Amino acid sequence: MPNDRKEWAQRFPEFLVEAETLLAKSEECLSHLQLISNDKDAIDCMLSTLLKLASRAEALALAAVSEFSLHIHSLLNHAPDHVDLHTQALDALQDCFTLMAWQLELVDQSTGQLGLDESEQTSLIEAFAFQVGQCEFQPSVNAKSQPLMSYSERQA
DSSP: OOSSHHHHHHHHHHHHHHHHHHHHHHHHHHHHHHHSTTOHHHHHHHHHHHHHHHHHHHHTTOHHHHHHHHHHHHHHHTSOTTOOOOHHHHHHHHHHHHHHHHHHHHSOTTTOOOOOOTHHHHHHHHHHHHHTTOTTOOOOGGGSSSOOOOHHHHHO
16 A cells, blocks of 8 residues: 555545546457457557556555456466457456456445455456466466466465
8 A cells, every 4th residue: 555544545536547447448449359359459458458457556555456457467468379369258358357347346445455255356367267278377477576376376
């Protein structure tokens, strides 16, 4: 969390507006992919917005949102070039975005806490990983300055 709760509370509304805008942009890219499968520009746009969202969330110590964004980004970024973002993969990605939108709404605006059961994040990440052919998904060390622990490892 930034220096103090007052500073955090002042910065959070601005973050929320930006986060919702970035998520909406990612969903627009997803809609584009539903029309034109595997469009590189739409995928690159989505990657960029996910990374920016993760960075902004991390700056406010919203680890659940930041790490979820990074996991989605890493899966999409490291999907084999030949992977087909078919309907099931895009549906799994939409489910991830839907949960992320809920998470943004559920952040306590005074404390920054997000009381959530990580099992839903875990299952959505694993479902998307399966759909893009990465059943043994491990987050990229380059996705963040320090390696992220997978959600499955956390629950073990």
